[in-house]
Every structure is written in structure tokens, then in C-alpha cells.
Amino acid sequence: MLNQLTVQHFAIVQFLELEFSNGMTAITGETGAGKSIAIDALGLCLGSRAEANMVRVGTDKAEISARFTLTDTPHAKQWLLNNDLESEDDNNECLLRRTVNKEGRSRAYINGTPVPLSQLKSLGQLLVNIHGQHAHQSLLKNDIQLSIIDEYAGHHQLLQKVKDTYQGWHFLNKQLKQQQFSQQEKQARKQLLEYQIQELDEFALGEDEFEHIETEHKRLANSGALLENCQITLNKLSEGDEIDALSLLRSSVSALESQVENDKSLENIITTLQDSLIQIEDACYELRHVSENLELDPEQFEELETRMSDALSLARKHQVQPEFLYDHHQKLSKEFKQLNNSELQIEQLRADLEVAEVAYYQHANKLSQSRCRHAKDLSKKITASIQKLNMQDGVFDIEIAENINHALSPLGLDNVEFKVKTNAGQTLQNIAKVASGGELSRIGLAMQVIISQRVATPTLIFDEVDVGISGATASVVGKLLRSLGENTQIFCVTHLPQVAGNGHQQMFVTKQSNGKHTNTNMIKLSETGPPQRISSLVRGDNITEHTLANARELLVSA
Structure with a gap:
């Protein structure tokens, strides 16, 4: 209060x-x-x-x-x-x-x-x-008519369930439409990807393969010069006809070893030269290995050249650097998989949408049944009330029908129509067509009083x-x-x-x-004030004993 x-x-x-x-x-x-x-x-x-x-x-x-x-x-x-x-x-x-x-x-x-x-x-x-003061004018609006029935029936929880299930359905429906709208474009993209991936699958370039091809191609392309220089170096180091580096080092070490007893400081020099001998021998071993493996294989070179040429051509076609062709292949495959998944998502959305629609209709139908039941009760009460309000032959009726376009709504599936008969001999018609301003005011007041008795405000x-x-x-x-x-x-x-x-x-x-x-x-x-003020409502400033008596009579009657 x-x-x-x-x-x-x-x-x-x-x-x-x-x-x-x-x-x-x-x-x-x-x-x-x-x-x-x-x-x-x-x-x-x-x-x-x-x-x-x-x-x-x-x-x-x-x-x-x-x-x-x-x-x-x-x-x-x-x-x-x-x-x-x-x-x-x-x-x-x-x-x-x-x-x-x-x-x-x-x-x-x-x-x-x-x-x-x-x-x-x-x-x-x-x-x-x-x-x-203008609430009765809103009685002509369909959504207000629906809210009057819901307020009278106390549909707050049921309406919330309808609204919640509608929002769930609406969200899924919106997602499905978005997916379907972009599906045509996705389908075209999928066809392109399918062709591109098939081409890359057939070429089957491995990870880091292009770098290996490039290295081998360069090596084989220069194998003649490599082999010649390896042989020249080996000759200078260890395989010379008359003299080579290893022979000179060995003779030097031998000569110094013969003098080490005369000067101990030569020991460090001898050790350094012996280390050099070992390193040159290792280098000669590696050079022989390289020379032996530098076989001039024209077929291998041709294969490498063909594969590298094909890789370069594919890279230009896909507008990527050849060393990134493998990564590009993986990226396209991943995108293709996602496009396939989007089709599965659409099917799942359709299934989820059906479940959401069933849940919505369960609550919406329950709401419709309750509305019809309470509409009959409310119609009787409003009819009785307006007849007391000087509409002796008045009849009020609420008609509830299913929405003709069957569109889902957060307010349910119903269309409501307030109908009234104000005089004997008339038929029930839409309230907007037959009710005068005063009649509409009385009907609105009757509704407000009836509903107020059921609302815990x-x-x-x-x-x-x-x-x-x-x-x-x-x-x-x-x-x-x-x-x-x-x-x-x-x-x-x-x-x-x-x-x-x-x-x-x-x-x-x-x-x-x-x-x-x-x-x-x-x-x-105060107690003496009301008669004076009520008299002024009757006659304005011209207050007489007669109007005061009328005012007192109204108060006593109340």
C-alpha cells in the first residue's frame, strides 16, 4: 500500500x-x-x-x-x-x-x-x-485484447514458456536461413576446391619436398664441375703424382720428430701438425665419398627437372610461392572438409528446428486452450458488469481463433476479437464498429475492475x-x-x-x-470539505443549499 x-x-x-x-x-x-x-x-x-x-x-x-x-x-x-x-x-x-x-x-x-x-x-x-484515462481506446488493438485475457487468466509463466521456446525456434530458424542462403555460394566454392585438391593430390608434393628437389636439381646440374674440382683438390691433398699436402706434412713431422730430443719445444709444433694431418685425412675421405656419389645420371636429373617444373607451374596457378605449395594444399583440404561439415550442420539445424517447433507448439496449444477457457468466463463477467453500467441489453463476447497465416509468435498462435452487442435486436460485431465512446469507456472500466480483482497489486x-x-x-x-x-x-x-x-x-x-x-x-x-467540493463539481462556482444537499446525499449514500 x-x-x-x-x-x-x-x-x-x-x-x-x-x-x-x-x-x-x-x-x-x-x-x-x-x-x-x-x-x-x-x-x-x-x-x-x-x-x-x-x-x-x-x-x-x-x-x-x-x-x-x-x-x-x-x-x-x-x-x-x-x-x-x-x-x-x-x-x-x-x-x-x-x-x-x-x-x-x-x-x-x-x-x-x-x-x-x-x-x-x-x-x-x-x-x-x-x-x-485513454486506456479504453487501446481496447481496439489486437495485442492489447490478447494481453487483457492473459492478465485475467494469470498466464505469466505459460507466456514466458511460449516466449522462451519461440526465441529458441527463432534463433535456429535464423541460423538455418543464413546457412541456406550461403549454401549456393559454398557449393560453387566446393566444386572449385574439389578440382584444385584433386590436382594437388595427384601431384602429391610432400612436406619440404620442393626444397629437397631444388637442392638436388642444383647439385646434379653442376655435378660435372663439382666432380672435377673434387678430383683436383684430392690430387693436391693426397693423390698427387709427385707431391701432395699429406706427403709434405708427413715428411715435415718426421723431420721434426728426429730433432725433438734436441729441443723439447718442438713437441707442441709436432702435435699441431699431427692434428692437421688427421683433419686433412678426414677431408680427403669426405671428398672421395662426394666424388663417388656424384654419378652423372641423366634420367634422375630429367625426373627432378620435370617435377620441379610441374611444381613451379602449380604454384603459379595457385598464386603461391612453390615452397608454400604443400601448406596451400593442406589449407584447401581443410576448407573442403569444413564445407562438407556445413552440409551436416544444415541437416542438424533442420533436426534441431523440428524439435524446437514441437516444444513451441506444446506450450502454444496449452496457452490457446487456457485462453479459450478464460475468455468464456471473462465474457460472462464483462457482460454482467456492463449491464449494470446502463447497458441493459449489452452482450460482450471474446472470440479466439488460430492465426490464419500459422506464423509462430512469442505471444502464441491466437487471434483475438472483442465483439459486443449494445442494443436488443442487434448481432454481435467487432467492438471497433459498434461501440460509441461512452460505451467503450464503460466496457474498458468493467474490464479494469474485473482484472484488478484478480491481480495481486x-x-x-x-x-x-x-x-x-x-x-x-x-x-x-x-x-x-x-x-x-x-x-x-x-x-x-x-x-x-x-x-x-x-x-x-x-x-x-x-x-x-x-x-x-x-x-x-x-x-x-476534512469532513466538512467534501460537500462543498462535490457541489462545485455539480454547479461550479454557483453553489446553493440545494447543490450542497445533493452533495451530502451522495456522500451519505456512499
Whole structure:
């Protein structure tokens, strides 16, 4: 229940502090006085959109705070507990606060803790339900009609399941379409790859093979000069006809060894020369091995030359360096494999999509059945209610049919149509075709009252929902709202004395201006105040004893 509302520098309000009670509170005042400003301020505190023009001219920011008692609101208490936002001082109270600066930026607080706007909205929906003055016009919209049935039936969990399964189906369907859209292009790419890979497979170039081919080709191409120079070097080192390096070293070592007894310092020189002998002998061995293996094989050379030429040709064709041809081959093979996998992915997506569609239809059909069942019950109640609202021959009916295009939707598979018969002898027709403004207002009010009785929101606000209603019908509306206020906190902004007179308490809105500044104020009327104010609703400024008597009669009747 809303206990207190404090408004500062909001629109034409300088400062307003209001205390509220249980029951029905009627809010009255002259047209343009600002009766809906307090409702707008509360809406802002509950998470509605903030704008810069909400800040009073000449001030830096607007601030609104609302204090609620949570004794009869277990859902809100649990929400606060789940989000670690419960009040430290009193678990049965909750304080919401919203500030808006003159640039239009706002901040939100729950029990003194800064919170994102989404959290403020989420909690606000559990505390207050606001019915605007043009709500009945929205009855003509199909999605609003559907939401009315769902709200009456309490389909929140079932709707969430339908929405979740729809989103899963929609995601898979989108992926499948994307895959199918690119499949034609992939198929063309796959055919090209298949040809290229077959060509590379047939050539079968091994890893690092081109470098080996290049090395061998170079060696064989220069084998004659290599062999000649190897032989010349061997002759100079060890195989000379008259003299060679090894013979000279051996004779030198022998000559020095004969003199080592005469000079011990020769030992190091002899050791160095012996090491050189060993190294030259090793080099000669390697040269003989190279010479023996440098066979002039024209066939081998031709094979190498052909393979290298083919490798160079393939490399030019694939626009890569020949040493990277093997890596390119592996890359194309990997891409081809991925394209094959994409076809498997499409098949898997189709299978997953079928499963998701079955799950969606299970929940959507269950939702449809529940809607049809509750639509019959709601139709009967609305019919009974509008007949009390001076539509004695009125009949209201809700028709639910499957969507003709069978398109999946997060709201289910149903099309809804509100039909009404306002006079005897007529047939049921679409509400948009036959209902006048006043009849539409009465039907909308009947719906709001009926649905409000089933929604566990502790505070209901009706902002001029009685537009287009007058006379005896207004009296019935007033009694209807007062009856609703016996168990729920009700706020009703109204111009009708028959409605205002049914309030458990009365609040009056005034507007003052000094030529430079305008200010709106709201006061709670004392026991002697209501007759005077209700009389002004009947006759304006011309208040007589007769109008006062009528006002007292309305209050006594209530």
C-alpha cells in the first residue's frame, strides 16, 4: 500500500507531501489544475520515462519519493529479498526515490541503494497498477485484447514458456536461413576446391619436398664441375703424382720428430701438425665419398627437372610461392572438409528446428486452450458488469481463433476479437464498429475492475477512466470503485460527483499563479470539505443549499 508521496520541483509542483490511507481516495479539482500530476510523479518514481521538461522551470532537478507498506505484498517483499534490496530499518516498508536533472538524466534508488531503471520498473509493477484515462481506446488493438485475457487468466509463466521456446525456434530458424542462403555460394566454392585438391593430390608434393628437389636439381646440374674440382683438390691433398699436402706434412713431422730430443719445444709444433694431418685425412675421405656419389645420371636429373617444373607451374596457378605449395594444399583440404561439415550442420539445424517447433507448439496449444477457457468466463463477467453500467441489453463476447497465416509468435498462435452487442435486436460485431465512446469507456472500466480483482497489486490508480460516463451510470461506477476499495487501495481521478462522492477520503487539487510562477497543490479534505467540493463539481462556482444537499446525499449514500 502507498503510504506517502513526496514531490519536489516536478512540472508545476514546487513541493508536495501527501499521506494516504486504505480504501478509495477520490481526487478532484478544476480542469487544468493538475489532478494527474501526482499520478505522473508516482509513475516516474515507479520507472516511467524521464524527460527534461519534467523539472520545474528555474530549478536544477526534480525529486520524487514514495513510501510503501509491504504487509500485504509478499511478492514485493520476496523480490526485495532476492535482489538484496530489503530495508535495513523495517522489512515491512519500502522507499522508492527518483531524481531527474534539467538535462533529462535520472537516477533511481530502492531503500537508499542506487539501482538501474529496469529494477525500479520490475518492483513498481508489483506495487502499483495504473489505468490511464485513454486506456479504453487501446481496447481496439489486437495485442492489447490478447494481453487483457492473459492478465485475467494469470498466464505469466505459460507466456514466458511460449516466449522462451519461440526465441529458441527463432534463433535456429535464423541460423538455418543464413546457412541456406550461403549454401549456393559454398557449393560453387566446393566444386572449385574439389578440382584444385584433386590436382594437388595427384601431384602429391610432400612436406619440404620442393626444397629437397631444388637442392638436388642444383647439385646434379653442376655435378660435372663439382666432380672435377673434387678430383683436383684430392690430387693436391693426397693423390698427387709427385707431391701432395699429406706427403709434405708427413715428411715435415718426421723431420721434426728426429730433432725433438734436441729441443723439447718442438713437441707442441709436432702435435699441431699431427692434428692437421688427421683433419686433412678426414677431408680427403669426405671428398672421395662426394666424388663417388656424384654419378652423372641423366634420367634422375630429367625426373627432378620435370617435377620441379610441374611444381613451379602449380604454384603459379595457385598464386603461391612453390615452397608454400604443400601448406596451400593442406589449407584447401581443410576448407573442403569444413564445407562438407556445413552440409551436416544444415541437416542438424533442420533436426534441431523440428524439435524446437514441437516444444513451441506444446506450450502454444496449452496457452490457446487456457485462453479459450478464460475468455468464456471473462465474457460472462464483462457482460454482467456492463449491464449494470446502463447497458441493459449489452452482450460482450471474446472470440479466439488460430492465426490464419500459422506464423509462430512469442505471444502464441491466437487471434483475438472483442465483439459486443449494445442494443436488443442487434448481432454481435467487432467492438471497433459498434461501440460509441461512452460505451467503450464503460466496457474498458468493467474490464479494469474485473482484472484488478484478480491481480495481486495492492494499489490501483484510475486516472479519469470514467470519461464519457454520466448520470445513473456514474453512480454505479462510483459504487463499483468503492466496493473494490474495500479490499484494495484505490485512487480515482475524476470529474464526476457521483464517483467522487463514493470515496472513503477526498483530495482536492488547486492551482495558484502570481503572474510569474504557477504552483499546484493537493489537500486532503476534512469532513466538512467534501460537500462543498462535490457541489462545485455539480454547479461550479454557483453553489446553493440545494447543490450542497445533493452533495451530502451522495456522500451519505456512499
